[in-house]
Amino acid sequence: MISKKMQMLVQNNSVIRAMFEEGKRLAAIHGVENVFDFSLGNPSVEPPEEVKNAIVDIINNEDPISIHGYMSNSGYEDVRATIAKSINEKFSTAFTQNNIIMTVGAAGGLNVILKTLLNPEDEVITFAPFFGEYRNYVANYEGKLVIISANTIDFQPNLQEFKDKITSKTKALIINSPNNPTGVIYSEETIIKLSEILREKQKEFGTNIYLISDEPYRELAYDNIEVPYLTKYYANTIIGYSFSKSLSLPGERIGYLVIPDQVADYENIISAANIATRILGFVNAPSLFQRVIARCLDAKVDIDTYNRNRELLYSNLLSYGYECIKPEGAFYMFVKTPIEDDVEFCNLAKKKNILIVPGSAFGCSGYVRIAYCVAYKTIEKALPGFKALIELVQ
Amino acid sequence: MISKKMQMLVQNNSVIRAMFEEGKRLAAIHGVENVFDFSLGNPSVEPPEEVKNAIVDIINNEDPISIHGYMSNSGYEDVRATIAKSINEKFSTAFTQNNIIMTVGAAGGLNVILKTLLNPEDEVITFAPFFGEYRNYVANYEGKLVIISANTIDFQPNLQEFKDKITSKTKALIINSPNNPTGVIYSEETIIKLSEILREKQKEFGTNIYLISDEPYRELAYDNIEVPYLTKYYANTIIGYSFSKSLSLPGERIGYLVIPDQVADYENIISAANIATRILGFVNAPSLFQRVIARCLDAKVDIDTYNRNRELLYSNLLSYGYECIKPEGAFYMFVKTPIEDDVEFCNLAKKKNILIVPGSAFGCSGYVRIAYCVAYKTIEKALPGFKALIELVQ
Numbered sequence: 019m020i021s022k023k024m025q026m027l028v029q030n031n032s033v034i035r036a037m038f039e040e041g042k043r044l045a046a047i048h049g050v051e052n053v054f055d056f057s058l059g060n061p062s063v064e065p066p067e068e069v070k071n072a073i074v075d076i077i078n079n080e081d082p083i084s085i086h087g088y089m090s091n092s093g094y095e096d097v098r099a100t101i102a103k104s105i106n107e108k109f110s111t112a113f114t115q116n117n118i119i120m121t122v123g124a125a126g127g128l129n130v131i132l133k134t135l136l137n138p139e140d141e142v143i144t145f146a147p148f149f150g151e152y153r154n155y156v157a158n159y160e161g162k163l164v165i166i167s168a169n170t171i172d173f174q175p176n177l178q179e180f181k182d183k184i185t186s187k188t189k190a191l192i193i194n195s196p197n198n199p200t201g202v203i204y205s206e207e208t209i210i211k212l213s214e215i216l217r218e219k220q221k222e223f224g225t226n227i228y229l230i231s232d233e234p235y236r237e238l239a240y241d242n243i244e245v246p247y248l249t250k251y252y253a254n255t256i257i258g259y260s261f262s263k264s265l266s267l268p269g270e271r272i273g274y275l276v277i278p279d280q281v282a283d284y285e286n287i288i289s290a291a292n293i294a295t296r297i298l299g300f301v302n303a304p305s306l307f308q309r310v311i312a313r314c315l316d317a318k319v320d321i322d323t324y325n326r327n328r329e330l331l332y333s334n335l336l337s338y339g340y341e342c343i344k345p346e347g348a349f350y351m352f353v354k355t356p357i358e359d360d361v362e363f364c365n366l367a368k369k370k371n372i373l374i375v376p377g378s379a380f381g382c383s384g385y386v387r388i389a390y391c392v393a394y395k396t397i398e399k400a401l402p403g404f405k406a407l408i409e410l411v412q
Numbered sequence: 413m414i415s416k417k418m419q420m421l422v423q424n425n426s427v428i429r430a431m432f433e434e435g436k437r438l439a440a441i442h443g444v445e446n447v448f449d450f451s452l453g454n455p456s457v458e459p460p461e462e463v464k465n466a467i468v469d470i471i472n473n474e475d476p477i478s479i480h481g482y483m484s485n486s487g488y489e490d491v492r493a494t495i496a497k498s499i500n501e502k503f504s505t506a507f508t509q510n511n512i513i514m515t516v517g518a519a520g521g522l523n524v525i526l527k528t529l530l531n532p533e534d535e536v537i538t539f540a541p542f543f544g545e546y547r548n549y550v551a552n553y554e555g556k557l558v559i560i561s562a563n564t565i566d567f568q569p570n571l572q573e574f575k576d577k578i579t580s581k582t583k584a585l586i587i588n589s590p591n592n593p594t595g596v597i598y599s600e601e602t603i604i605k606l607s608e609i610l611r612e613k614q615k616e617f618g619t620n621i622y623l624i625s626d627e628p629y630r631e632l633a634y635d636n637i638e639v640p641y642l643t644k645y646y647a648n649t650i651i652g653y654s655f656s657k658s659l660s661l662p663g664e665r666i667g668y669l670v671i672p673d674q675v676a677d678y679e680n681i682i683s684a685a686n687i688a689t690r691i692l693g694f695v696n697a698p699s700l701f702q703r704v705i706a707r708c709l710d711a712k713v714d715i716d717t718y719n720r721n722r723e724l725l726y727s728n729l730l731s732y733g734y735e736c737i738k739p740e741g742a743f744y745m746f747v748k749t750p751i752e753d754d755v756e757f758c759n760l761a762k763k764k765n766i767l768i769v770p771g772s773a774f775g776c777s778g779y780v781r782i783a784y785c786v787a788y789k790t791i792e793k794a795l796p797g798f799k800a801l802i803e804l805v806q
Binding site: 019020021022023024025027028031035038039058060061062063064065069070073074077078082083085086087088089090091122123125126127128129130133134135136137151154155158159226228266267268269270271282283286287289290293294296297298299300301302304305306307 | 413414415416417418419421422425429432433452454455456457458459463464467468471472476477479480481482483484485516517519520521522523524527528529530531545548549552553620622660661662663664665676677680681683684687688690691692693694695696698699700701
């Protein structure tokens with residue numbers, strides 16, 4: 019009785035989420051301390067103290083009808099103005115509240131902007147490896163996801179193939195840097211070249227191609243590496259931001275879209291995105307957390323914790339003989355599997371109570387994603403398992 | 413550059429939301445105390461004290477990683493179990509956590525269930541007058557909304573026309589009682605007859621027809637009128653509940669779906685609804701408020717305040733010569749316009765700084781909706797305007 023589209027999805031449910039559920043099942047059997055769940059990007063670092071203080075202060079001192087009530091579908095004006103000001107200070111931009119739409123996380127924001135832009139059969143390009151949900155988000159609006167194959171040398175995007183695959187039907191490109199699943203940050207050089215290609219192809223086809231930057235991991239960059247702010251490189255850029263990782267609030271579903279004035283058809287896009295927020299059933303981003311994050315725009319989670327995890331896992335996996343690019347951001351490591359079949363490798367890992375996700379879920383088989391946003395101890399206790407796994411198959 | 417579908421929507425944006433924005437504009441000119449905004453169903457009664465206490469207690473005493481983190485897309489198991497138990501106690505049902513999916517309000521829940529069920533061209537029936545967003549929700553999944561014309565005698569559904577319009581393509585019926593915009597509660601007699609028609613037609617066509625009950629106003633029933641719990645009358649019932657009005661939390665986007673075991677294709681529906689929650693970009697209902705509402709299932713907003721508003725507005729409008737059914741629930745009054753053109757009447761009202769919504773937005777022209785979830789004083793101050801309006805056109 020369910021729809022045909024959903025029948026397909028029920029059969030091929032998200033590997034990541036299935037692994038998350040599997041983790042809970044195994045934890046019930048073996049005890050949570052003996053299951054090493056690297057499957058989900060669920061932050062292991064507490065939200066900064068500012069979050070708690072903001073919640074308590076707002077609840078105690080602001081008007082409850084206002085803080086829990088409806089507001090414009092795009093969000094509270096003052097919250098949007100505060101966010102615009104904060105972006106301007108950090109990146110020398112010139113946004114106002116009219117460039118910001120509050121969203122139900124980055125996932126909500128991507129759905130809003132894709133609903134806004136896509137006609138059936140429009141093409142949306144993304145670079146493998148990519149967050150597998152892009153498939154569903156694009157399919158929700160009958161678009162066609164065009165995947166550029168992975169450059170497994172350094173996991174910067176494959177720009178030649180990108181150039182070749184842009185057509186007159188290309189409506190958007192989604193990029194994600196720091197990247198899930200590789201942890202790679204797209205360099206400024208990459209961004210400049212990519213922008214040039216986009217401009218060239220817009221001219222060739224007489225179209226507008228929107229660059230949608232999915233940025234939940236912007237604040238998680240190690241070794242002071244800079245993450246370029248894309249609106250400065252390419253006019254038709256729309257940014258989807260989330261506080262899920264920057265403030266460790268993934269369950270609260272709070273983020274925003276930046277839609278700059280210079281984006282082609284700005285007026286219609288901003289109106290349509292406001293309406294899309296409403297009719298997709300979001301209605302608005304959760305109200306209390308809009309007010310909370312507005313007070314926490316300079317707060318930071320303790321990224322050193324993730325960095326220690328990164329160093330521990332990376333150095334040990336390398337010493338066991340695994341091949342892997344050292345991640346520069348986010349909290350994922352994308353590791354070449356010592357056997358060709360990544361799904362099979364994940365099944366072997368599961369027998370050691372290690373839960374990881376096959377690269378094929380990200381459009382790049384032969385790799386696995388390890389989400390190291392876990393306790394340091396979990397990594398320590400899982401290391402013998404990783405060692406045994408590579409010995410097993412060598 | 414925006415999609416063709418969104419172009420249409422930008423041109424015909426929600427009258428209700430446009431009125432809400434207009435209210436803010438007028439308030440800036442005339443002062444908020446001189447604008448009488450009856451346009452939006454935004455609760456004017458504070459959330460019960462239990463909400464604040466729950467927030468503060470959870471924030472102070474529970475693990476911040478857990479309360480703000482990801483959980484299953486369907487929501488926290490313990491929250492769902494608590495909700496099931498509470499429904500069972502109130503309505504002698506036998507639900508478990510496996511019948512509950514936490515949603516981003518009722519709007520999120522309706523989108524999840526429609527995404528789950530609808531194939532393109534499937535028909536979804538609703539009774540006029542109806543919440544205009546049903547049009548968009550059904551269109552999101554390429555379904556066709558079939559509208560049963562209003563029975564303006566008592567605003568109970570027109571069951572003969574309903575019976576005639578069910579076809580082999582009818583996938584669902586959406587009902588909403590207490591009703592927006594009329595405030596009418598569908599009687600048990602209505603529900604019994606309606607269920608009989610559904611069963612008969614299921615048999616005739618060899619199909620399953622899902623009854624989707626949109627219940628944000630369940631707790632707002634006056635004079636101790638009972639609102640029938642629909643799963644007890646018809647097996648293929650799915651309930652969409654929201655805490656927006658019952659706890660005055662519309663901005664927080666928190667509600668749930670009830671999908672009983674006896675619903676046809678239960679296993680697939682529950683799996684698909686879980687996936688739809690994820691891929692539509694909700695990911696999960698906001699985490700903190702899942703935990704908050706689980707502690708407030710017996711808390712109630714002060715419905716007497718709405719009741720006083722109802723009595724004041726109803727008795728005075730009648731004394732001026734307006735025609736109107738006395739609402740039994742919710743916080744809306746659906747009033748016959750003294751001139752035929754309801755849009756024109758709303759424009760006349762706007763000149764008196766009274767913001768109301770034309771009935772045509774609800775599929776029933778010749779009426780206006782007055783949302784009386786405002787301050788008592790606002791009604792008192794608006795009454796001369798309502799009086800002048802009817803005198804103006806008589």
